[in-house]
Amino acid sequence: MKNVYLRSMLAAACAATLAACGGSGGNMFLSGSVVGLAKTGLILQNGGEDLPVAAGAGSFVFVNLIKSDDRYDIKIKQQPKGATCTINNGSGKANSLSVSSTVVSCVTDTYALGGSITGLSAGGLTLINGASGSISPLQGATSFTFPAVADGSTYNISVSSNPAGLTCRFQGSISPDGHDIVGTMGSGPVNSLALACARN
Template identity: 35%
Template sequence: MKAQFLGAALLALALAGCGGESDFTIGGSITNLKNAGLVLANGDDTLSVPVGATSYSFPKTVAYGDNYSVVITKQPDHMTCTPTVTSGAAGQFETISVPITCAQNTYAVNVTVTGLTAEGLQLVNGSSGTATVTVAAPTASFTSIPVGTAYGITIYNQPTGQTCTIANGAGVMGDADRSDAVVTCVKNS
């Protein structure tokens, strides 16, 4: 009798160690969540994640063998978040980890150049590097500027024999590419 009881207890422990019939929590780490609005879902179980959270956990658990699918139903303001894994079946571990990484959205400032007849024009956006503008392709683009970041495009080098000025070259990046910056070049007298 004692051996049967011990055998049953060992079997129960072995099943519990393998996941057995327990419930499973779905959650994970969150990296770089700086804006409000992130909403996650696993089926009909939804979760609003607060700004600055570094982890999350769904309120409902899933049973052994049940499928899960973590999706982002609403992205945070001005950001894009991406789960590392999204779906699977509850199994070996009691906690199912679905890490999520967030990044600020980025856009470009596109510059149109008029009146350019000589080589040598260079534009710069703060300390992010320069863009050389040629007569053949009188445009420039400064890409990957995060939403909410100030930008300031200026003339770094004037073209030979010309003077250029810029309009609408400074601002704060919004939720779309900007195309209103214009450089106007005139011949030196």
């Protein structure tokens, strides 16, 4: 009777340990790498298991273990806010080794950033926005646009060169000469900036 009791206790302990590892009866990990995840909110899914992935993560591992011949199908249940992720090598059939070949690649969403221009009666204007590069609106232009600015990034547009005989200033600039405008890119296009040019 004592041996039966001990065997029952051992079985219960083993079952509890298995449940802590995911309860699937497997002995292999289902994992992969993550590239370019700068935003929060990503949730991966395999079968009935959801796995949140933190911003900045370089890898992921599902809690539930898998066993040989198990089929897996990793999907994106929820995209991160302000980014788009895709999965490569996300489905297949496990063999005798842990699965680690899945790659989740994420790209932060970008939007157009710009606004209006008044008084641009001469050529030579150049605007610059850090890593987004520079643009040179032509004489007579009434608007400007930086085509791809990352969601949530800080922008700092400045007048790199004024047109001949003109001085251009941003409305709402906090700099003494009005030559730059600073802000944070939202989750959508911005076209509300205003640049006014006047004769010297």
